[in-house]
Amino acid sequence: MFEEFVGVIIGLLWGAFGYATAKAKGNENFDAVKFFKTVLIGLILGLISEGIGVPVSEAEGLSVVGLLTIIVDKFVGLFYPSKSK
Numbered sequence: 001m002f003e004e005f006v007g008v009i010i011g012l013l014w015g016a017f018g019y020a021t022a023k024a025k026g027n028e029n030f031d032a033v034k035f036f037k038t039v040l041i042g043l044i045l046g047l048i049s050e051g052i053g054v055p056v057s058e059a060e061g062l063s064v065v066g067l068l069t070i071i072v073d074k075f076v077g078l079f080y081p082s083k084s085k
Contacts, residue, residue: 045068
């Protein structure tokens with residue numbers, strides 16, 4: 001249970017940091033879908049971490065995050081298709 005909590009906190013912090021960076025660089029508006037995906041990736045990373053019995057920081061270094069990003073992006077895209085310009 002603790003790893004999932006850590007994963008969500010990491011996702012929240014990473015999402016907030018990503019938004020702050022995008023806002024500072026290009027005055028980008030808040031994108032709730034991007035933020036949700038980041039938090040979801042953190043949660044899944046925490047679940048994987050607990051499942052394989054390693055700390056979240058170690059699980060993140062196992063190239064799991066890249067695969068999770070692709071899977072979550074495609075899954076969320078089923079419900080929230082990207083806006084074409």
